Each structure stands twice: as C-alpha cells, then as structure tokens.
Amino acid sequence: MSFEHLLFTKEDGIAVITLNRPKALNALNKALLLELSSALEQVENDSSVHALILTGAGDKAFVAGADISEMRVMTPHEARAFARLGQAVMTKIERLAQPTIAAVNGYALGGGCELAMACDIRLASVNAKFGQPEVNLGVIAGFGGTQRLQRLVGAGIAKELLMTGDMISAERAAAIGLVNHVYEAAELLPKAKELAKKIAQKAPVAIKLSKQSVNEGVNMDIDRALSHEAELFALCFATEDQKEGMSAFLEKRSARFEGK
Numbered sequence: 001m002s003f004e005h006l007l008f009t010k011e012d013g014i015a016v017i018t019l020n021r022p023k024a025l026n027a028l029n030k031a032l033l034l035e036l037s038s039a040l041e042q043v044e045n046d047s048s049v050h051a052l053i054l055t056g057a058g059d060k061a062f063v064a065g066a067d068i069s070e071m072r073v074m075t076p077h078e079a080r081a082f083a084r085l086g087q088a089v090m091t092k093i094e095r096l097a098q099p100t101i102a103a104v105n106g107y108a109l110g111g112g113c114e115l116a117m118a119c120d121i122r123l124a125s126v127n128a129k130f131g132q133p134e135v136n137l138g139v140i141a142g143f144g145g146t147q148r149l150q151r152l153v154g155a156g157i158a159k160e161l162l163m164t165g166d167m168i169s170a171e172r173a174a175a176i177g178l179v180n181h182v183y184e185a186a187e188l189l190p191k192a193k194e195l196a197k198k199i200a201q202k203a204p205v206a207i208k209l210s211k212q213s214v215n216e217g218v219n220m221d222i223d224r225a226l227s228h229e230a231e232l233f234a235l236c237f238a239t240e241d242q243k244e245g246m247s248a249f250l251e252k253r254s255a256r257f258e259g260k
C-alpha cells in the first residue's frame with residue numbers, strides 16, 4: 001500500500017511510520033489521519049511486525065498539531081466528527097497488538113503530543129518540545145489530550161499544561177514522566193530501533209498481555225485490576241512461550257519464542 005502523507009518501512013520485524021507533511025510541520029489533517037488508520041491496520045494484521053515506531057519527517061517537528069487551516073472553518077458538528085476521527089486513530093495506536101514507540105524528533109504540540117501519548121513508550125530528541133497549546137486557538141485538546149496527559153503526569157501538571165498552553169523542553173518532559181529518555185537528534189531513531197528490537201526478542205504474547213493489563217487496568221479499581229492481571233497471567237500458561245521461557249531458564253540456554 002502506498003501513502004501520500006506517510007512513509008512506511010519494515011525491517012527486521014520493526015515497522016516505522018513517518019508522518020510526512022514537512023511543509024506543514026507534519027500537521028494532522030483528515031487525509032493523514034485516514035492514511036495512518038490504514039497503516040495501523042496493516043501493522044496489526046502483519047504477524048511479522050513485532051514493534052512499531054512512529055516519527056515525523058524532517059528535523060523540526062514530530063507533529064505540530066491538528067491542521068489549523070483545515071479546522072479554522074469547521075462547524076461544531078464537523079469539529080466533533082474530526083475529534084472522534086482523531087480519537088479513534090489514537091485509540092487504535094494505544095490498543096495495537098504490537099508495542100509502539102514514539103520517536104519525537106521536534107515539536108509535539110496539540111494533536112502531536114496526543115499522538116505521542118497514545119504510544120506505549122516515548123523517546124525524544126534534545127530539541128523536542130511538548131505542549132497542548134489549544135487554548136491559544138480558542139479550543140481544547142480533542143484527540144485525547146485532556147485524558148491521557150493526566151493519566152501520564154497527574155492532574156495538576158496536566159491542567160497547568162492544558163491551561164497555559166506552555167511548551168516544555170524534552171528535559172522537562174522527561175522530569176514529569178511524559179517521555180522515557182532523551183537523546184541527541186542523530187541518536188534518536190537508532191535508539192528507538194534498538195529498544196524496539198530488544199522488546200521484539202521477548203515473548204510476543206507476554207508483551208501483548210503486559211500492554212493490555214496496564215492499559216485496561218488503569219481504568220479499573222485496584223481489586224478488579226488485580227483480578228484482571230491474574231486472568232491474563234493465567235492465559236500465559238496456555239502458551240508454548242511460557243513452557244519455552246521457563247524451560248530455557250532452567251536449562252541455562254536462551255529462549256526461542258514463537259509467539260504461540
């Protein structure tokens with residue numbers, strides 16, 4: 001499948017989707033969101049893909065937000081539909097079977113910060129800048145930002161970012177837990193690939209269920225979440241990978257996981 005606003009590559013079981021509208025700092029318009037949705041389906045249905053990296057084209061931006069020129073003339077009805085489209089794409093990323101890494105190589109503002117937050121892990125280059133500047137435009141975050149930001153960094157810091165529209169540095173983003181690691185720009189993608197490969201070597205079903213347990217548990221009370229974790233833990237014991245992983249440990253050899 002070829003895309004107009006995305007670059008899609010796959011190597012050694014790692015897929016890389018590069019959002020590619022550099023003239024608009026990779027802003028998310030409807031066409032790009034629809035293409036991203038198709039690309040995600042392609043990844044989900046490809047069992048040879050063990051991890052996905054999302055990044056932005058050019059050296060300036062990951063994604064500078066939803067496309068302001070497209071939004072400027074929207075009616076409330078159209079705006080709701082656009083927000084629902086963006087939210088659906090973010091949720092698709094969050095629930096993707098494979099692990100996802102955002103390699104944030106510059107501005108991650110508005111919808112760009114929301115896209116990064118939908119990924120499992122965020123790595124940033126030293127020049128990355130994060131923010132939810134929607135209040136400067138007379139709107140609120142609409143692709144999940146009011147919800148995912150508070151779950152990641154707590155309600156107090158989330159409200160400060162959502163109410164001031166301030167941009168923060170990669171260093172500050174790491175300090176508040178919005179990004180996991182910060183690297184020099186040239187190291188960002190190699191580090192993201194290294195991390196993706198490391199995760200890809202582990203038991204695939206266990207990776208998928210770890211992700212599911214964290215994602216679903218966060219919206220449950222602790223008793224339900226623990227019972228859910230126990231159910232998913234039990235499911236692992238119906239896999240070949242559990243037998244292989246534990247046998248390999250006891251036999252003092254490397255495990256060969258097949259994702260079954």
Ligand code: CO8
Nearest residue numbers: 023024025027064065066067068079083109110111142143
């Ligand atoms: N949408 C459309 N075009 C954009 C966007 C954007 N979000 N961001 C940048 N561009 C365009 C600029 O218009 C400019 O185009 P042109 O060259 O044709 O004039 C080009 O990209 C380069 O941008 P700048 O010249 O502004 O570059 P600077 O280096 O001077 O500034 C900034 C970079 C600081 C990133 C600046 O471009 C900026 O502030 N961009 C907007 C950031 C922003 O406000 N993002 C939030 C958008 S709102 C949002 O994401 C809400 C999501 C939920 C939607 C809910 C649905 C209704």
